[in-house]
Amino acid sequence: xxxxxxxxxxxxxxxxxxxxxxxxxxxxxxxxxxxxxxxxxxxxxxxxxxxxxxxxxxxxxxxxxxxxxxxxxxxxxxxxxxxxxxxxxxxxxxxxxxxxxxxxxxxxxxxxxxxxxxxxxxxxxxxxxxxxxxxxxxxxxxxxxxxxxxxxxxxxxxxxxxxxxxxxxxxxxxxxxxxxxxxxxxxxxxxxxxxx
Amino acid sequence: xxxxxxxxxxxxxxxxxxxxxxxxxxxxxxxxxxxxxxxxxxxxxxxxxxxxxxxxxxxxxxxxxxxxxxxxxxxxxxxxxxxxxxxxxxxxxxxxxxxxxxxxxxxxxxxxxxxxxxxxxxxxxxxxxxxxxxxxxxxxxxxxxxxxxxxxxxxxxxxxxxxxxxxxxxxxxxxxxxxxxxxxxxxxxxxxxxxx
DNA sequence: CTTGTTACTGTACGATCGTTCACTTACATA
DNA sequence: TATGTAAGTGAACGATCGTACAGTAACAAG
Numbered sequence: 001x002x003x004x005x006x007x008x009x010x011x012x013x014x015x016x017x018x019x020x021x022x023x024x025x026x027x028x029x030x031x032x033x034x035x036x037x038x039x040x041x042x043x044x045x046x047x048x049x050x051x052x053x054x055x056x057x058x059x060x061x062x063x064x065x066x067x068x069x070x071x072x073x074x075x076x077x078x079x080x081x082x083x084x085x086x087x088x089x090x091x092x093x094x095x096x097x098x099x100x101x102x103x104x105x106x107x108x109x110x111x112x113x114x115x116x117x118x119x120x121x122x123x124x125x126x127x128x129x130x131x132x133x134x135x136x137x138x139x140x141x142x143x144x145x146x147x148x149x150x151x152x153x154x155x156x157x158x159x160x161x162x163x164x165x166x167x168x169x170x171x172x173x174x175x176x177x178x179x180x181x182x183x184x185x186x187x188x189x190x191x192x193x194x195x196x
Numbered sequence: 197x198x199x200x201x202x203x204x205x206x207x208x209x210x211x212x213x214x215x216x217x218x219x220x221x222x223x224x225x226x227x228x229x230x231x232x233x234x235x236x237x238x239x240x241x242x243x244x245x246x247x248x249x250x251x252x253x254x255x256x257x258x259x260x261x262x263x264x265x266x267x268x269x270x271x272x273x274x275x276x277x278x279x280x281x282x283x284x285x286x287x288x289x290x291x292x293x294x295x296x297x298x299x300x301x302x303x304x305x306x307x308x309x310x311x312x313x314x315x316x317x318x319x320x321x322x323x324x325x326x327x328x329x330x331x332x333x334x335x336x337x338x339x340x341x342x343x344x345x346x347x348x349x350x351x352x353x354x355x356x357x358x359x360x361x362x363x364x365x366x367x368x369x370x371x372x373x374x375x376x377x378x379x380x381x382x383x384x385x386x387x388x389x390x391x392x
Numbered sequence: 393c394t395t396g397t398t399a400c401t402g403t404a405c406g407a408t409c410g411t412t413c414a415c416t417t418a419c420a421t422a
Numbered sequence: 423t424a425t426g427t428a429a430g431t432g433a434a435c436g437a438t439c440g441t442a443c444a445g446t447a448a449c450a451a452g
Binding site for chain 2: 019021022023024056058059060062064071072073074075076077078079080081082083094095096097098099100101102105108109110111112113114115119122123124127129130133141142144146150151152153184185187188189190191192193194195
């Protein structure tokens, strides 16, 4: 039977190395980090971490850290499930919000919301919307649209009459373009930050 | 007068290198990337990019890319201002959502919201809340709390009677702990992703 | 033209890189 | 205890790393 290797400890060591240095360690640095005297000793653990997706190999042959290590937030279950007890030092993966939210980095922009036209969709003034340019909006997608000269945030829709824009606020009504309508982009995510 | 150097082009080249390789280039790779025949030629542009904050130098002497290059979203103005014309190829910095939202990575967790008790605060079922453990909640902070055995998302408050938890839903009422109340963490941000 | 400054080239250097090989140590099983 | 497998050590290899130095090319000012 193969001996048990403490991988979660090594993952934590890789996390702190990345936080301190901002880069992936070399084999020699990993040997020192893990407490080995020879850098060859890390080939075993590295192979396992590659299989588990914690490490990558680039076009040069150096190891690269994946978001499972470099990510800044640990993904847990639902609110109902509550928090894990601080005692259990389990193997928790981290994720990267950028990678989770952004599909096409070159076409994705962040805009600040002003106005309350989408308040009932949970989009408040001051929120950030992550907008992707260039796509074709589907029914009920939230879009950034320029309607008769002014930029707004609305639900996109189409019916027999043509294209329309719906607010998510009972105080406003459905709008249809009189002259021009241009879609700036489709809202892919909403981000709200509390505190200053 | 010093000759003009095209820095924004080099920044774009560094962005595409990072996207392709997932790492920072060496001096030799930068020489090839920028079209120089000698790697010494890049020392000049690199020095300027270091000053402008696009590059860093690590404890080894290799260059590191900052979020101004590796970030995945470009921060623009407000929705009202609309989109910049695609024609203008200006120097736009990118930001990193993780770095923007997360202050203490080791204490930050992501939970999925279930239930509609905070619906009027713009937090819907299925949203992700970014929760920071270990802080002391202030008046009207949104917290993950275990009230009499069950984990919920509520506004935190204190008055002469003691601690209470307020929902953001007219269908529910203020609650006060009968036996125990433990705060799991403070909600620092809300993230909603549209589409699958 | 000449001169001075800057941008760039080409070569060389020690250090470190990842990898390979031979060898020793540790330990479960028989 | 003896045996076999895996883990870890230590030395060596060519390749690439960042840096330094001398020299050339480009160009503005005189």
